[in-house]
Amino acid sequence: MKSIPFVVLLFLNCYCFCQLASPSPYGEYDVFIDEEFNDNIYHKITFGSELTSYKCITPEVDISYYYGINS
Numbered sequence: 001m002k003s004i005p006f007v008v009l010l011f012l013n014c015y016c017f018c019q020l021a022s023p024s025p026y027g028e029y030d031v032f033i034d035e036e037f038n039d040n041i042y043h044k045i046t047f048g049s050e051l052t053s054y055k056c057i058t059p060e061v062d063i064s065y066y067y068g069i070n071s
Contacts, residue, residue, distance in 0.1 A: 026049070026050070028046040042067070
């Protein structure tokens with residue numbers, strides 16, 4: 001019977017003090033300029049979310065949209 005509270009405290013300690021983080025959304029906007037061939041400009045828009053974070057492991061989901069302009 002004494003092992004059950006020990007296990008509960010062990011998991012509670014691990015859950016409360018681990019380096020877990022809540023989901024965080026992000027957005028990104030990038031511009032790529034190619035001056036060597038016809039002065040093309042490319043734009044990239046990204047929206048996504050980091051699902052969770054445990055120490056240095058962070059799975060994420062994002063949607064990117066690329067479009068270009070010929071000048």
